[in-house]
Amino acid sequence: MQTPVVSGSRFVRMYFKGLMARAECIAAPTQTPSSHGYATSSSMSIAQTSSRWVTTIAAPTIRRGMDGNAGAVRQLSAKASCSTLSSTSAIVGVEQQGSESHGWNKRNHLCSGSTPFFYAQQQRSMSTSGAAKKGLVPVEEARRFMVDCLVNSKTPLAHAKQQADLLVEADYRGHFSHGMNRLEMYINDLHKNACNGEAVPSVLNETPATAWVDGNNGLGAVVGNFCMDLAIRKAKEVGVGWVCAKRSNHYGIAGWYTLRAMNAGCIGMSMTNTSPLASPTRSKEAALGTNPISVGAPGKDGDGFVLDMATTAVAVGKIEMQRRKNEPIPVGWAQGPDGHPTTDASVAFETACLMPLGGTELTSGYKGYGLGAMVEVFCGVLAGANYATKIRKWTHAGADSEADLGQCFVAINPACFAPGFEGRLSDLTSILRNMPMTDPNHPVLVAGDPELHHMAMVDREGGLAYHVNQIKTCTELSERLGVKPIAVI
Numbered sequence: 214m215q216t217p218v219v220s221g222s223r224f225v226r227m228y229f230k231g232l233m234a235r236a237e238c239i240a241a242p243t244q245t246p247s248s249h250g251y252a253t254s255s256s257m258s259i260a261q262t263s264s265r266w267v268t269t270i271a272a273p274t275i276r277r278g279m280d281g282n283a284g285a286v287r288q289l290s291a292k293a294s295c296s297t298l299s300s301t302s303a304i305v306g307v308e309q310q311g312s313e314s315h316g317w318n319k320r321n322h323l324c325s326g327s328t329p330f331f332y333a334q335q336q337r338s339m340s341t342s343g344a345a346k347k348g349l350v351p352v353e354e355a356r357r358f359m360v361d362c363l364v365n366s367k368t369p370l371a372h373a374k375q376q377a378d379l380l381v382e383a384d385y386r387g388h389f390s391h392g393m394n395r396l397e398m399y400i401n402d403l404h405k406n407a408c409n410g411e412a413v414p415s416v417l418n419e420t421p422a423t424a425w426v427d428g429n430n431g432l433g434a435v436v437g438n439f440c441m442d443l444a445i446r447k448a449k450e451v452g453v454g455w456v457c458a459k460r461s462n463h464y465g466i467a468g469w470y471t472l473r474a475m476n477a478g479c480i481g482m483s484m485t486n487t488s489p490l491a492s493p494t495r496s497k498e499a500a501l502g503t504n505p506i507s508v509g510a511p512g513k514d515g516d517g518f519v520l521d522m523a524t525t526a527v528a529v530g531k532i533e534m535q536r537r538k539n540e541p542i543p544v545g546w547a548q549g550p551d552g553h554p555t556t557d558a559s560v561a562f563e564t565a566c567l568m569p570l571g572g573t574e575l576t577s578g579y580k581g582y583g584l585g586a587m588v589e590v591f592c593g594v595l596a597g598a599n600y601a602t603k604i605r606k607w608t609h610a611g612a613d614s615e616a617d618l619g620q621c622f623v624a625i626n627p628a629c630f631a632p633g634f635e636g637r638l639s640d641l642t643s644i645l646r647n648m649p650m651t652d653p654n655h656p657v658l659v660a661g662d663p664e665l666h667h668m669a670m671v672d673r674e675g676g677l678a679y680h681v682n683q684i685k686t687c688t689e690l691s692e693r694l695g696v697k698p699i700a701v702i
């Protein structure tokens with residue numbers, strides 16, 4: 214049986230590298246984008262392969278820049294100056310480079326920092342426009358800190374690295390709610406023995422295409438990586454691998470696992486149930502978790518589709534972030550204790566009753582409710598794990614009992630279907646990205662694009678822009694665990 218060489222991050226980094234390289238060829242910016250280079254075995258292979266890939270992509274891009282779009286060089290030179298502004302402008306600056314590199318040459322909005330796209334990026338990020346409110350931490354330093362904290366919390370180094378890789382990737386992709394922000398909760402669970410950092414998953418039942426796994430109450434990343442790698446092996450052998458796990462823990466960003474499948478040339482799918490936080494349509498009490506779904510499909514030359522979403526209007530971490538920043542939440546994210554929508558992040562956090570994707574019944578929230586329940590079918594129910602209201606509450610202080618979460622990992626080998634999947638996938642993303650815009654300032658994106666823009670921004674800034682309150686939490690954690698404090702630049 215062939216062991217797949219996969220990582221959760223290689224695919225997007227290759228794509229990102231190409232994106233930046235293509236922008237460089239056209240715009241010739243002064244700064245060469247660098248890999249954050251955190252020292253995982255996977256990142257070593259990225260470093261080895263990505264430069265070859267970049268060379269391949271760069272040549273035709275130069276031709277397009279000079280022959281196919283005579284205005285591109287001039288346009289980008291002007292835009293490049295925007296990207297040297299503040300961190301907030303950097304988001305915009307990188308976006309514009311990406312637009313040219315993908316032929317998204319209808320994007321002329323890139324010096325305007327107040328667009329809804331920009332607003333969405335701010336919502337996503339713990340970083341703020343005020344320099345005093347953020348602390349820039351190199352990606353490798355964030356990872357070092359996470360590993361140290363986990364190792365000092367009864368977790369073997371190999372498992373600590375897997376968990377840290379996942380958390381760092383979440384921050385790198387702009388999902389700050391599921392990166393460093395989650396570390397303290399994991400640590401608390403480990404110290405309370407609600408989760409076993411040493412546990413290794415085991416296979417309970419297996420067919421050529423399926424496996425039922427016992428996570429043995431191990432760390433979510435350890436269980437998830439094990440299951441997705443198993444699914445990929447099965448997909449390579451028989452076309453499809455479908456693996457369900459019981460007795461798992463919080464597994465972070467669902468997209469981590471689909472990226473792992475994409476790196477192996479497969480279509481990936483992953484879901485998990487979570488502690489009850491969302492009300493079924495017509496109820497004012499939570500019965501389902503935020504139950505995320507991710508589907509990832511590889512395109513050509515590192516392009517791809519990476520849908521990674523909670524089945525609630527937002528992930529609860531987004532509310533935590535607004536609360537941490539003392540900022541309100543939009544209407545439709547969460548209910549107050551009376552069952553009506555609230556904009557107060559603290560009230561929403563205390564009430565812990567999110568709205569399903571779609572919001573109220575009037576705005577089709579029952580569809581999000583249906584998706585959340587579907588996740589339970591494939592996770593808690595199929596895996597024989599806890600589900601819905603049977604799942605424990607998870608608090609910042611750590612839980613007193615095992616979570617017994619159910620999770621689902623699917624890999625599909627496109628080579629078993631119509632030839633040329635990757636080319637058609639890239640054609641699809643290209644069609645979508647180039648559709649006429651409702652507003653010329655707001656380009657059409659496909660799932661995964663916002664994360665790529667965030668990764669580009671992190672590389673340009675040289676680190677992850679954590680909110681000052683997150684840095685404070687890290688400092689407290691280092692004192693508590695006796696690890697070297699996190700270094701902010």
Ligand SMILES: NC(=O)c1ccc[n+]([C@@H]2O[C@H](COP(=O)([O-])OP(=O)(O)OC[C@H]3O[C@@H](n4cnc5c(N)ncnc54)[C@H](O)[C@@H]3O)[C@@H](O)[C@H]2O)c1
Nearest residue numbers: 465466467487503505519520521522523528658659660661
């Ligand atoms: N482990 C857990 O218990 C758990 C629970 C909930 C969420 N999560 C994770 O939290 C993260 C955030 O979830 P979320 O629902 O808040 O994500 P989100 O709303 O930020 O993004 C959802 C998806 O929409 C895409 N997207 C965003 N803007 C777009 C646009 N304009 N056009 C096209 N596509 C666009 C993104 O690329 C992403 O794939 C995810 O990684 C998710 O897996 C984990």
